[in-house]
Amino acid sequence: MEQFSRMTANTEGSAADVERIERHAIGAWPAPATHCSDGWLLRHTPGMRRLRSGNTALPPSPDGAGRSGLAVVEAFYRDRGLPAAIQVSPAAQHTELDAYLAGRGYRFDTPVHVLTASAEPVATAPQPAAAWTVHLDDAPTAPWLAAFVELDAQHDSRAIADQVIAKISLPAAYVRIDAGHRTAGIGVFVGGDDRWAGVYCMATHPEHRRRGVAAAVLRAGARWAAERGIAGLYLQVAQSNTAAHTLYTRTGFTPAYSYHYRIRHTGAEPQATGE
Numbered sequence: 001m002e003q004f005s006r007m008t009a010n011t012e013g014s015a016a017d018v019e020r021i022e023r024h025a026i027g028a029w030p031a032p033a034t035h036c037s038d039g040w041l042l043r044h045t046p047g048m049r050r051l052r053s054g055n056t057a058l059p060p061s062p063d064g065a066g067r068s069g070l071a072v073v074e075a076f077y078r079d080r081g082l083p084a085a086i087q088v089s090p091a092a093q094h095t096e097l098d099a100y101l102a103g104r105g106y107r108f109d110t111p112v113h114v115l116t117a118s119a120e121p122v123a124t125a126p127q128p129a130a131a132w133t134v135h136l137d138d139a140p141t142a143p144w145l146a147a148f149v150e151l152d153a154q155h156d157s158r159a160i161a162d163q164v165i166a167k168i169s170l171p172a173a174y175v176r177i178d179a180g181h182r183t184a185g186i187g188v189f190v191g192g193d194d195r196w197a198g199v200y201c202m203a204t205h206p207e208h209r210r211r212g213v214a215a216a217v218l219r220a221g222a223r224w225a226a227e228r229g230i231a232g233l234y235l236q237v238a239q240s241n242t243a244a245h246t247l248y249t250r251t252g253f254t255p256a257y258s259y260h261y262r263i264r265h266t267g268a269e270p271q272a273t274g275e
Contacts, residue, residue, distance in 0.1 A: 038069030047159030089259030122222035189221035
């Protein structure tokens with residue numbers, strides 16, 4: 001993973017692509033409650049305590065900005081019973097703010113890599129023979145949402161399904177792969193941009209791991225994107241998730257940029273996650 005971190009540092013995506021991905025990700029993973037103040041974008045999803053973009057603040061740019069609005073950020077999350085959690089993204093563009101937050105006692109948490117790939121090669125990768133049924137819907141069906149809750153298996157999975165995933169307004173493909181009478185894997189591919197589609201909610205049933213299920217989900221979603229003229233895919237994966245990094249690298253994804261969180265300690269902190 002240390003080698004992967006060095007690769008990320010040496011292969012930062014173009015500033016235009018990074019900005020476009022960041023902007024797209026805000027709409028791709030909506031938050032029910034949002035507030036803008038002094039350039040900050042504050043987001044909150046009731047019932048969700050995990051570190052995800054729907055429950056964190058995005059700082060303004062350029063680097064060095066945002067200090068004057070930090071009191072509003074802290075009050076926004078304090079009023080909702082949460083510590084202030086800031087998504088320092090892209091990390092390379094917010095080094096001064098990151099140092100300032102560290103000096104104020106905000107702890108470093110959950111470094112995440114953003115990986116990208118061209119859609120066409122992922123869509124046309126060889127597929128092993130398998131007795132699977134691939135479902136691809138343009139809305140989150142009841143079976144897809146049920147599969148997400150089962151495979152995500154967290155205390156707030158239902159809240160995320162109902163308040164975030166079901167509220168995605170951008171064009172999207174909800175991929176579900178069934179093996180017999182059981183869902184083997186899922187993923188969401190969010191479009192609405194001719195350059196990038198975001199890959200979210202990738203999950204595989206434990207009994208079907210290392211059998212090519214995740215790669216099959218990626219192929220189906222990449223095909224959907226390519227057919228709509230979307231050139232590339234991006235996804236977010238925790239630096240610590242070595243198995244996911246191996247899978248995504250094998251399927252053609254490379255590092256574009258990184259981000260992490262800074263959390264103000266209050267004694268009641270959100271749980272870490274990979275997105």
